[in-house]
Amino acid sequence: MTPEELSLAISACLKEAVAAGDIALPASAVPDEVRVERPKNRDHGDWATNIALQLAKQAGTNPREFATILSARLKSIDGVSAVDIAGPGFLNITVDAAAAGALAKAIVEAGKQYGTNTALAGHTVNMEFVSANPTGPLHIGHTRWAALGDSIARVLRASGADVTAEYYINDAGTQMNVFAHSVYNRLHGLPVPDGGYPGQYIADLGHEVLTEHPDIRELTEIAALPVIRAAAYKAQMKDIKSTLADFGVEFDVFFSEQELHDAGAIESAVARLREQGHVFDDGGAVWLRTTDFGDDKDRVMIRANGEPTYFAADAAYYLSKKDRGFTEKIYLLGADHHGYINRLKAIAACAGDDPELHIEVLIGQLVSVNGAKLSKRAGNIIELKDLIDWLGKDAVRYSLARFPADSPLTLDPELLKKHSNENPVFYVQYAHARSRGAARNAVAAGVERQVDGQDSFDASLLDHATENELLSYLGSYPSIVAKAAELREPHRVARHLEVIAGAYHRWYDACRIAPMGDEAVTDVNRTRLWLNDATSRVLANGLDLLGVSAPERM
Template identity: 90%
Template structure:
């Protein structure tokens, strides 16, 4: 019995008790799902709930009396072997071995779908992350959001949301002119101008431009710069996309800021927000009255010289997302963008949306790597592709995903390169590889899950203490995924996989799947193979949500 099933069963018992007049509550007082959790002392049962303490006052009774009524009904549920009342009214629930063990077969049969849910079905989400300027390679500052953003998108999809992962290309504005001037200078053997982009990659881009446009050096600067800008931009975006692909991050949409400008979306945004009554003119400039929605000051959209601001582009981009049917927009921004939260929410409110529902801004803290070498090619930064080559995609992605986004993080390369239990990603991946090895050895010894076309599974045989522990953690996995999606916290999945890995290693040491020596093959061996393969499946499913591989061998 999974915690979700037990939660629903308790809720059903509450409703029955109310209908029978045993508890004085209204239907509205009864939660659809009741919180159950592991007791600190497992001798007190498999699961515990404090629902009696929560609802007794509303019912006009004391918690122990409330618990007594609920206990009597819970004891009649299939799969519940004992219910005890503890302290002021806690309910400690023990499930029988067969009810717990049946989960192993259910997981194997569910396969890759185990852990998915429909909690966010109907949610249409646009999630923007990374969005690095196309004027240089991706570096360590973009790494965290690449890993976390992709993992968040995956857990949202696992919970039923319709998610579009979007990369906003900042390809308009002065930085693109500086970029083109830098490449032009290097093409002609000169140092980049003051304030230009340093790094060998600018010279490399110059070679790519020259390869595509052999006569570019013969053109005047005025004629050459637009060509260089377009060709170098194309080459740099290709590099960015390749790096992201190597990191296992796929975007559904690459959205160009320049296209907003070219399509007149900036002017359209100003006109639409003016119609809403939030735009005013002052000092020759056009402003959005964002202070009406909690911003610390009003924002200029069009400068007095007629030039639009970045803020105007932000507004046009938000409206584009709204027009494309995304009812929820999630922005993943770096620590230096904390001031953007209020202004983005103000744009949402001015556009007629609910800033508490239709927009969400997540801020990530900085990440650093001990002993990382700066890239001369990229101009004294740590490139993402170098980090992948050095530590490996899996180690970097897992390490970034196992911490909350709002906590500063320093990666330890020496730890991440260790093949030991100290290294979290190795610990989890090794558990998966070990489970696959156990399955291969079992099959080689003649142990099969099916014999003569029939499943060989007896849930009651999974009665060892380590099996009870492992099953309980496997059963909690779906609720962990759902909570990770709800809170946008994929680190919950990573940490739970580590718990499962630990429980699996303890079970592996205590319970053999394959018989030893001349021992006969029994249904215990066959049933344990189901549990072994169920663990493999959950570990693989969880690692997939983090964008990390589940190796068959290590």
């Protein structure tokens, strides 16, 4: 029995007691789920709840009397072997070993689906993250959102949401012209233009442009720049996509800002928002009255010279997401983008959406790496591809995923390269590899989950204390995934995997799967193999949500 199942069962018993008149509570006061937790002393039972202390006063009785009435009903729950009242009214619940052990078989049979849920079914989500300018390689500033954004998308999908991962390409405006000039100057042996992009990668892009357009140096500057801009942009985006692929991050959509401009989406956005009554003209410029919705000042959409602002593109982009059927839009932005929260929410409100329901802006804090060297190609940044080469995809992704986005983070390369329990990613991956090794050894010793084509499993045999502990953590995994999706916090999955890994290692040391020497294979061995394989499955499923591999051997 999982803690979630027990929680629902306790709630059902409460509702029955209220309906029968045994407890004087309004039906609305009974929670749909009752909090259960591990007692500090496991001799007191498997689970404990303080629901009697919470509701007794409202029911006009004392907590122990409330607990006594409820305990009589709790004892009738399938899988509950004992209920004791402790202290002022705590309920300590002991679960039948067979009821707890049945979970192992259920996990193996569920396979990759174990841990998924439908809590967010019907939610259509557009999640934009990374969105680095296509004027240079991905660097450490993009790394955190690449890892976290992808993991958030994965846990949302695991909870039933329909998620589109989107990369917004800022390929319009002055920066692209400066980018083209930088490559042009490098091709002609000229200094970096004012405000231009330095670094060896600009020379590399120049070589790629030259390969595609051998006569580019023969063109005038005016004729060459558009060609260089298009070719260098294409090459740089190819590099970005390749780096993301190496990092295990996939996007469903790469959305071009330039296409917004070319399709007239900016002008259309202004017209639509004007129809909504939120656009006004002042000083020759066109403004959006965002102060009506919490922004600190109104925003210019079209300058007096007729040029659209970045904010106008932001508004058009938001409307594009709405038009494409995304009821929920999640933006993952860097630490220097706090000012965007109110303006983006104001855009949502001006567009007729509820800013509390239809848009969510997550801000990530900075990440640094001790001892990391600046990129040889870019000169002034730490490139993501260098981090992958140095520390490995799994180490970087797991380390970034195991902390909340809003906490500053410094990675320790020496720790991440250690093959020891001090290294969290090694600790979890080793638990998975160890479980697969244990399964191979068990099969070699003649232990199989099936005998004569029939499952050989006796849940009541999983009665060791370490088995009870491991099963409880495996059972909690689905609720952890659901909470991670609800709060956009994949670090909850990482931390729970570490708890499971610790419980597995303790069980492995205490309970043999394969028989010793010439001992006969029994149902104990076979049933433990089910639990071993259930642990493998949960660890693999959880690591996959973090974009981290689950090695068979280490």
